[in-house]
Amino acid sequence: MGLRRRRIVRSIIIGVFSVLLAFLLLAPPAWLFISSIADLKDLLRIPLRWIPENPSFSRYAGILFGQGPESEFRKIMANSLYVATFVTVICVALGVLAAYAFSRLRFPGKDRVLFILLFSYMLPPIAVIIPLYQMFSNLKMLDTKEALILVYSAILVPFVIWMMRTYFDTIPRDLEDAAKIDGCTHLQTLFRVILPLSLPGIVATLLFAFLMSWEEFFIALILTSTPQAKTIPVAIAEFSGRHSIDFGMMATGGVLASLPPVFIALFFQKYIIGGLLSGAVKG
Incomplete structure (x- = not known):
């Protein structure tokens, strides 16, 4: 039972770190794309708006x-x-x-x-x-x-x-x-x-x-x-x-x-x- 629990804990830790790594890798290109379709006022707004109000291509x-x-x-x-x-x-x-x-x-x-x-x-x-x-x-x-x-x-x-x-x-x-x-x-x-x-x-x-x-x-x-x-x-x-x-x-x-x-x-x-x-x- 202890071995099985350790395997579950290891799988959870690996999954969490995998999700975190994926977020760190994908966040910059995602924000680059969001910035390309957002208004300048959305990019300069404080607090930052992650989803633009009027996206435009x-x-x-x-x-x-x-x-x-x-x-x-x-x-x-x-x-x-x-x-x-x-x-x-x-x-x-x-x-x-x-x-x-x-x-x-x-x-x-x-x-x-x-x-x-x-x-x-x-x-x-x-x-x-x-x-x-x-x-x-x-x-x-x-x-x-x-x-x-x-x-x-x-x-x-x-x-x-x-x-x-x-x-x-x-x-x-x-x-x-x-x-x-x-x-x-x-x-x-x-x-x-x-x-x-x-x-x-x-x-x-x-x-x-x-x-x-x-x-x-x-x-x-x-x-x-x-x-x-x-x-x-x-x-x-x-x-x-x-x-x-x-x-x-x-x-x-x-x-x-x-x-x-x-x-x-x-x-x-x-x-x-x-x-x-x-x-x-x-x-």
């Missing part, structure tokens, strides 16, 4: 279908999608090839190069932003999406190499030996054997690269100045002015900015979980 309509100043946000969303997509493709393409080389090939200084790559990824953006600004200014590439693609790719390729190298290390070498016996070269082995087995890890890495380039703020703030190249984080920050803050538009922009990563995560959920679990255990 006019901000979403203005951004998605309007022709006023809010319509610039559509162009900025397209900029973010363009930059994040190209950065992801470049980083995964280069990172997978380099990670396979670091995982399987032997060459002098391999470990040193890996640590140099890790060090370059750990550099804070503020330490390199002035040289980057001067370089792109001399190249007449300020306020362009291509400048952001180059910088983000240079920053994220080391991250992709480290993640994919760890994943490749979990794949048995016997599979490659069998492929080489059949006459495959290193590249043929990579594309015909390793990549199909590494699909979960590639998808997980792809999502991380996409999210990092999608949400980056500081570099985009310095290198862009017009809607032709600005990205979503910069646009959302500009809803806060010197004398006023448009909380509703900031929340609306935040909701719209969160939709693509959420959809990607839901669509590739199986591969993401498999990639994280497989890459975390070496054997």
